[in-house]
Amino acid sequence: MSEIIRADGRTTDQLREITIERGWSQQAEGSALISFGRTKVLCTASFTNGVPRWLTGKGKGWVTAEYSMLPRATNERSDRESVKGRIGGRTHEISRLIGRSIRAVVDTKALGENTIVLDCDVLQADGGTRTAAITGAYVALADALAWGKEHKFIGQRATPLIDSVSAVSVGIIDGEPMLDLAYVEDVRAETDMNVVVTGRGLFVEVQGTAEGAPFDRRELGSLLDLAEGGCRDLAVFQASALNPDAASTAS
Amino acid sequence: MSEIIRADGRTTDQLREITIERGWSQQAEGSALISFGRTKVLCTASFTNGVPRWLTGKGKGWVTAEYSMLPRATNERSDRESVKGRIGGRTHEISRLIGRSIRAVVDTKALGENTIVLDCDVLQADGGTRTAAITGAYVALADALAWGKEHKFIGQRATPLIDSVSAVSVGIIDGEPMLDLAYVEDVRAETDMNVVVTGRGLFVEVQGTAEGAPFDRRELGSLLDLAEGGCRDLAVFQASALNPDAASTAS
Amino acid sequence: MSEIIRADGRTTDQLREITIERGWSQQAEGSALISFGRTKVLCTASFTNGVPRWLTGKGKGWVTAEYSMLPRATNERSDRESVKGRIGGRTHEISRLIGRSIRAVVDTKALGENTIVLDCDVLQADGGTRTAAITGAYVALADALAWGKEHKFIGQRATPLIDSVSAVSVGIIDGEPMLDLAYVEDVRAETDMNVVVTGRGLFVEVQGTAEGAPFDRRELGSLLDLAEGGCRDLAVFQASALNPDAASTAS
Amino acid sequence: MSEIIRADGRTTDQLREITIERGWSQQAEGSALISFGRTKVLCTASFTNGVPRWLTGKGKGWVTAEYSMLPRATNERSDRESVKGRIGGRTHEISRLIGRSIRAVVDTKALGENTIVLDCDVLQADGGTRTAAITGAYVALADALAWGKEHKFIGQRATPLIDSVSAVSVGIIDGEPMLDLAYVEDVRAETDMNVVVTGRGLFVEVQGTAEGAPFDRRELGSLLDLAEGGCRDLAVFQASALNPDAASTAS
């Protein structure tokens, strides 16, 4: 499968260049500036002691996420949602996806009555912003949880982080399944799928959409294979970012 | 698999009672009041000659969908989105899903410069409202297209409808994959998936979410099997509604 | 007066066909799907124990109403108010009218600290939607109050329902006063009046508007006569719906 | 009837002190600062050549009205609707009432393709703000129409103003019908009615509401009698304001 060479020189099963600048923000409890090629997302995790009123007294924490794009992240400027006075469907959809993905690896009982808000702001967009956001948000989350433990808001024996989680897009272009689509590939894809996978290799989300032509079980299978491979690689990048000393061994 | 008996007496691979009241509205060009058990959705298709300004002159039609729920469709009343002044993320997400699903079976060139708006209003909710909406919207769409042909807005030789489309939910409860979840099942499901399938058996959308525990490839496979079966049955109901004379043979 | 025959074959003092499907909703404490000819309104009454904060501790209940129209209830589709992000003046006006009309027959002290929200959603519109809404809302209200008594939220000796209430539109067309205007009549009316009358025959609301030409006292009198007659008939339909056994005698 | 003396010394059929400061604004084409006792409303009429796009080319003009209240017009400060981001139902209702009332005396064909916007801003409120607004808006309108004629936007032989129009509130307090309720009376009224009457004595709007107890035909009759009398007096005040020289004779 991997003999086809793409516009940017990658093979069909190859990720773009991934970089994770952990601790980019000097303000947030956890943060990461992640890039998937030219796609750059600033992820911050804000830790607050306490939970929203409706959750108080239940001994459980709360994790939520918000996604947004700067107006000129894309090739043509788009209006700000704050100026339009309403959040668009796409933004809502992605914010919810990030939230569900991250909550899948958090034990909210172990977190205790604490709140973590993940903000994923796309500074530059070139396809795959939601998958980069999930992958970067996990790193920011891990640091915010460590901060919470250090500051005694989380019990010292608690393990709020059950697993790691990352995400990648896959799609079929001219009949060929491909990993981690750049924008020019994304617009041409017949089928487009975002897959969220835990460090242990289990699925959290599978969102496949036939943009051009409906797809069959075999194609679905090829896409999932590619996504599983991509997320395995992303998990290594996440581990290296969070544990730079061990990274030399990992890579 | 189908020996387990569910709360409402169904086997695991059995749909709830499906009824489609075609032509319910005396105002819309196409309409259907569909029920999946106690879930009832009123689907109307509004046909307008012409397209939004940004599409004018491109020789293509436009199909879009809006989903909404009456405040007391559910067991507890929820506030109207018109009163809150903003549309929630869930509503946005489902409206977009219905729109994509329906567009997958429409040839917008054959439709010509005409617009179809599908309104799916949930009158009563008991799980599976989005899948009932897609399934009913297809019937309303088919009638609105027939209306457009009759009124000469669509060319007499044009075939804007490429295929039929229906949708069903599937999920894993206590480790057991099940078809067409009612609300009480939905809230207990570890994994929840909505699958949109064409009459020819191809996938338009696969949206699987791990609500409780992440899932593996084998579980994903079982769920897809169930969904394919369910949508085959739904396609028969749709055909019967649209062609009542032929229905006696079909059922 | 009644020798003139209208477009739909009615005499000037004749209601359209009235049907009341009591208990249509399996979710709400009280409900009715009412039709005045082709006008169909789904009325639900949601009973909640407790009152809004600002009313707490005053020993009184709260009754309020919301009116809305599905986008394709009418002959041409109109935009959803949730999409527009604001509720229009007409919707506000009618919601307030329904609320006032219903509160006129409720003893809020006897209701106790309970809240009833009446939702009137127009599924199909052909004139007279607000009067159908009031007439149907009364039936839904009666059932919700019965539910509240059964569930001990209302004292067993309390009589929160003082009287019944119904409403009808009247208007002058080509100089002729007519009862219960259908849409085609409504747009032609010089004067249009909505009248809300209790079961005992007293007025709760009289809202007359000169759409075409101002009117005099004599015309006002004729319209009120017609409305009183129409509401007497509607009260019989309401009683039959609420007490089907007694109905055979009533009609 | 008029032997009862009210809190402010009036008889039951007596208006409060009425003043009309015509031409208060140096900016608007027509304006009037009207007071009904302590209720003060600034009414401006803005004349624009041309009509909204949807009316262009139909040879007809457009008249519309907006009502608003300053936050501290009332005894307790209320939040601004601009700050709340939405217009309340009461404001909508009154704006629509003023617009309908004023349109009832305008011949939009004679007006030609011109637009008049009436702004009625309550500077101080003590009951009857909507009726003062209608009464004052008529004066502002008359001047704006004169301005339009002077500036040749309206044909020299056209008579866009068919009649005059004024409005007054009436209500039943302790069983006694009374004219032009001040705020302290308004809150105590069992029945409250706003009546809009033309200079020729015909009804444009009759809006009666049972706040406390439903009312019968006889009570309705008494209220209408009072309102007709009040509006006759208001028409004289309007005429004096518009024609100060003739006024000496009139009063």
Add this chain to the structure above:
Amino acid sequence: MSEIIRADGRTTDQLREITIERGWSQQAEGSALISFGRTKVLCTASFTNGVPRWLTGKGKGWVTAEYSMLPRATNERSDRESVKGRIGGRTHEISRLIGRSIRAVVDTKALGENTIVLDCDVLQADGGTRTAAITGAYVALADALAWGKEHKFIGQRATPLIDSVSAVSVGIIDGEPMLDLAYVEDVRAETDMNVVVTGRGLFVEVQGTAEGAPFDRRELGSLLDLAEGGCRDLAVFQASALNPDAASTAS
């Protein structure tokens, strides 16, 4: 400098005619209808015992301001912000300026846990509305504080009012610095400055903007000289309004 004669006959260092109608509102605790020539602003001060929740228990009061313009205050009608559903940047900016200016002369500890809301509504606009608003708001504030003392909400020995405050606009037109610009001057000004000065002659705000050409230190100096003179005069008008008996001596 003052030999140049302006369109309205003023010298360059002369204010327009200033009038202050103290106590205009019979509803508010303090009020003033102020005019700077044709610019008229109704300022009300609403006194409430208690503070917003976030300030409770800190022993300090809260003073805030809201500015707005009636739609036809200006030569061309502008849409209401309540209708647009959002407050514009200019309105926000001016409301904040008034609030800061007034807070500069209030000792919030001496005020105690009380809230004062200043509403400045422009009834007619001819330039300088924000400076008239600040100047008038001070008078309304002084009366509301006196009311608070009288009603024992403010301690009898407390002195919440530290100083007086007024504001004036200055600008450079055709190279000439001028005081208190009317609208026709304002639109021609190369540089426009709003200056807020206390009774003791200290600056609270200096907001200079180069509308046409940037300015130098010398020009800035001339403008500040003019503004200081103008505010000295305004302080005398304020004192006269608040202390009419002493006024004869003052003027």
Add this chain to the structure above:
Amino acid sequence: MSEIIRADGRTTDQLREITIERGWSQQAEGSALISFGRTKVLCTASFTNGVPRWLTGKGKGWVTAEYSMLPRATNERSDRESVKGRIGGRTHEISRLIGRSIRAVVDTKALGENTIVLDCDVLQADGGTRTAAITGAYVALADALAWGKEHKFIGQRATPLIDSVSAVSVGIIDGEPMLDLAYVEDVRAETDMNVVVTGRGLFVEVQGTAEGAPFDRRELGSLLDLAEGGCRDLAVFQASALNPDAASTAS
């Protein structure tokens, strides 16, 4: 003056470390990531051929700016304005200030019928975000104008850029005037001033606010001296960023 040493080791007349990463965005026509110490603002300039409809055909261009802050730019997370559904007063005020400042150095006739939108998004905030935004926006603007010339949207002989522009904050802390306040200094300042100065040393904006105590002419003078010096330095940094080869000489 400069012997006092501040918390971060600076003298009173010293800027924080300034860095300008020109061309940070690969999407925008012009861009700069600017930092004033820990304050980081991403400025992009979007060039579009054409102007808003209301300006069409006047031979002039349009330059506007929008400012925003990421939710976790600050030490405590704040809600997104898109989520709140409205833009706050502070954001409006700063967006307008940036727009005016930039327009002061643009000849819109020379720009021709082109539009430039400047987006200034604060990624990290530590005081002085608006002044950093103006200073960075100028660099982005210069590159966007060069792009416009290169692409022939601007005439080859046109000089749309009249001058350079930069901005800095100054304030009085414990009676001592200081340059370029960091957040900890800003909150303690008695007086706070933002000054916008052109490359030629002329003032575009002077916005001084007494946060604690009103100020006199002498203090105002000291602050302006400091600001003029700071902006001279910033102009050198801008020149170096835009002309890196000449920079070695400049610094």
